[in-house]
Amino acid sequence: MTPSARIQTAIEILDDILSGTPAEKALTGWARKSRFAGSKDRAAVRDHVFDALRRRASAALQGGSDDGRGIMLGVLAQDEADLERLFSGDGYGAAPMTEAEVAAVAAKVAEPVDLPDWIVPMLRTDLGTAFPENADALRQRAPVCLRVNLKKTTRDAAQLVLQDDGVTTAPMSQADTALQVLEGPRKVAVGQAYQTGLVELQDVSSQAAIAALPWSDGQRVLDYCAGGGGKLLAIAGRMEGAFFAHDANPDRMQDLPARAARAGVDVEIVAPDSISQHAPFDVVFCDVPCSGSGTWRRTPDAKWRFTAEMLDDLNAVQAQILQEASGLVAQGGMLVYATCSLLAAENGDQVDKFVQENPEWSVVHRQQKTLADGSDGFFFAQFTRV
Numbered sequence: 001m002t003p004s005a006r007i008q009t010a011i012e013i014l015d016d017i018l019s020g021t022p023a024e025k026a027l028t029g030w031a032r033k034s035r036f037a038g039s040k041d042r043a044a045v046r047d048h049v050f051d052a053l054r055r056r057a058s059a060a061l062q063g064g065s066d067d068g069r070g071i072m073l074g075v076l077a078q079d080e081a082d083l084e085r086l087f088s089g090d091g092y093g094a095a096p097m098t099e100a101e102v103a104a105v106a107a108k109v110a111e112p113v114d115l116p117d118w119i120v121p122m123l124r125t126d127l128g129t130a131f132p133e134n135a136d137a138l139r140q141r142a143p144v145c146l147r148v149n150l151k152k153t154t155r156d157a158a159q160l161v162l163q164d165d166g167v168t169t170a171p172m173s174q175a176d177t178a179l180q181v182l183e184g185p186r187k188v189a190v191g192q193a194y195q196t197g198l199v200e201l202q203d204v205s206s207q208a209a210i211a212a213l214p215w216s217d218g219q220r221v222l223d224y225c226a227g228g229g230g231k232l233l234a235i236a237g238r239m240e241g242a243f244f245a246h247d248a249n250p251d252r253m254q255d256l257p258a259r260a261a262r263a264g265v266d267v268e269i270v271a272p273d274s275i276s277q278h279a280p281f282d283v284v285f286c287d288v289p290c291s292g293s294g295t296w297r298r299t300p301d302a303k304w305r306f307t308a309e310m311l312d313d314l315n316a317v318q319a320q321i322l323q324e325a326s327g328l329v330a331q332g333g334m335l336v337y338a339t340c341s342l343l344a345a346e347n348g349d350q351v352d353k354f355v356q357e358n359p360e361w362s363v364v365h366r367q368q369k370t371l372a373d374g375s376d377g378f379f380f381a382q383f384t385r386v
């Protein structure tokens with residue numbers, strides 16, 4: 001595909017997303033029916049679409065319209081790309097710019113914050129002076145981070161295997177398990193290091209949270225909102241114990257057995273209706289459903305879909321999970337509440353409400369990481385029963 005044809009394809013996919021199709025589905029749908037597109041084409045189109053979604057509002061202003069073409073034009077103008085070459089009209093390429101479009105991209109627009117309007121005041125209050133840096137970071141691409149599985153290898157040894165796989169990495173200071181991929185991100189999933197469970201994809205903020213908690217061999221650990229099991233496997237990399245996975249939607253755990261096998265970890269999957277028979281647990285970890293606002297640079301379409309009503313609904317579920325999960329913790333055990341959110345409503349406010357309503361529990365430690373820390377946003381609170 002020519003660079004211009006990739007742009008035209010990204011425009012059409014953006015229009016599909018703007019009409020309500022989730023981004024991943026729109027991209028997969030296009031890739032399926034476009035066998036002529038090679039892996040480099042697919043990667044380039046994906047990058048164009050995600051860059052445009054991250055900066056959707058400001059790009060629409062710069063491009064002079066809020067459809068796929070306007071947004072794509074705007075984001076390329078922001079990046080000072082060669083617009084005449086990319087909008088050449090050759091073959092399957094994007095049509096040449098109209099006079100109105102030329103005028104729009106030439107106009108100076110104030111760079112707005114690329115966040116839904118309703119959430120800006122809330123985030124400004126919650127993040128304080130860190131707001132501008134976070135808002136800006138959410139407009140940028142995210143680094144690819146790996147977690148080294150300490151059960152199987154060391155960080156140095158994993159780096160060598162990754163190098164043989166064609167993946168260059170650098171250690172990250174925030175967690176002793178973390179590597180940032182510098183070159184070859186698309187080779188990770190097919191490489192030896194990943195396939196043999198030496199590394200997993202995981203942001204450094206989750207790794208740092210798990211590293212900051214006190215783990216002891218022999219504990220029975222329940223991941224109450226296990227999903228794909230990312231947190232549980234990170235915990236298992238740090239201790240020997242018995243590991244249990246639970247999720248209200250068991251389908252969300254379908255990748256977990258294969259991931260656990262790769263990592264060399266035994267995980268017992270517990271059906272929602274039999275969880276109390278397995279209690280009590282020494283640790284109950286609740287990686288609750290949340291806005292995902294700390295990870296919006298990775299899932300930028302979620303940012304634009306998120307509403308105040310969704311936040312209210314999530315807050316109710318989060319409080320309910322914390323309440324239910326606390327009843328599964330053994331006397332003297334540890335309860336952990338975690339989100340990948342930047343919003344106090346999902347983080348500190350939930351924690352404060354829980355200890356107010358349950359005075360037998362107290363907070364041992366809480367930590368909020370934001371994108372200003374060089375990671376995704378992540379919050380956790382560790383509770384103990386007094």
Ligand SMILES: C[S@@+](CC[C@H](N)C(=O)[O-])C[C@H]1O[C@@H](n2cnc3c(N)ncnc32)[C@H](O)[C@@H]1O
Binds near residue numbers: 247
């Ligand atoms: C943030 S995701 C978990 C991600 C996972 N821990 C990981 O690291 O890969 C939240 C999970 O909570 C689950 N969930 C939603 N409501 C729940 C509830 N009431 N009880 C337990 N799990 C719930 C969702 O199905 C989803 O898989």
